[in-house]
Amino acid sequence: MxxxxxxxxxxxxxxxxxxxxxxxxxxxxxxxxxxxxxxxxxxxxxxxxxxxxxxxxxxxxxxxxxxxMMMQKPEDMELFPKYIQHYMNAKDWEILLNTYVGNTYESVWKALFDCQDLFRAYSTSVAVLLRYEYPEYDQQITEYTIKHYQRFQSDFSL
Known part of the structure; x- marks a missing residue:
């Protein structure tokens, strides 16, 4: 680093x-x-x-x-509140909203993992609808972030 x-x-x-x-x-x-x-x-x-x-x-x-490891750009947020809620069930919408709340390292990591889970669930269902073979590389990304989380957790006793 x-x-x-x-x-x-x-x-x-x-x-x-x-x-x-x-x-x-x-x-x-x-x-x-x-x-x-x-x-x-x-x-x-x-x-x-x-x-x-x-x-x-x-x-x-x-x-x-x-x-x-991750990148957020301003344009990523432009469509978020305007349209995405219409495509999510209430429970998932609440999970997503909670990813924007966090004042501890633990809550930020939880938010990241929640976002990865939501992304995988929704992108997989879209892939099925479009008859597209969904690539499993996002699972590798999740494993990569879990590995870093575990390293930070042990290094800094989160």
Whole structure:
């Protein structure tokens, strides 16, 4: 895992080397001096760019940051409240809403696993409806995150 200094250097170097990037900002808990630092804090950054399409149409530029365990982009959330509830039963909707609540590491991990379970259930049913053979690679992703969870759990006694 990179140190905070290494991450800040990487974020700034990417901005300096790419002429499409005009400004980079850091948001979130890392900007709040009252929030204690910990090993799990993410880097909420925004790049202000001259050509948005060149970034969104080819995400390979993100590989500079290294292997991603997960990624959330602003556009992921645009359709969430507007449409998804119409396609879920009430119990699953409640589970999904609860993934946005959490102030402990344990609750965040539970939210991740709940999301993976919901994704698998709904994507499998869509695959059946469309007569599509559903790939089982998402099970490998779940196993990968469980492995990391168990490692963190033993390292940090969550």
């Amino acid at each position: 990179r140190s905070e200094d290494e991450m800040m250097k990487l974020i700034l170097d990417i901005a300096m080397k790419d002429e499409r990037i005009r400004l980079v900002t850091l948001e979130g808990s890392r900007t709040n001096k009252n929030v204690p630092r910990d090993k799990f804090q993410d880097y909420d950054i925004s790049y202000f760019v001259t050509d948005m399409d060149s970034f969104t149409s080819d995400e390979s530029w993100l590989d500079q940051f290294g292997e991603r």
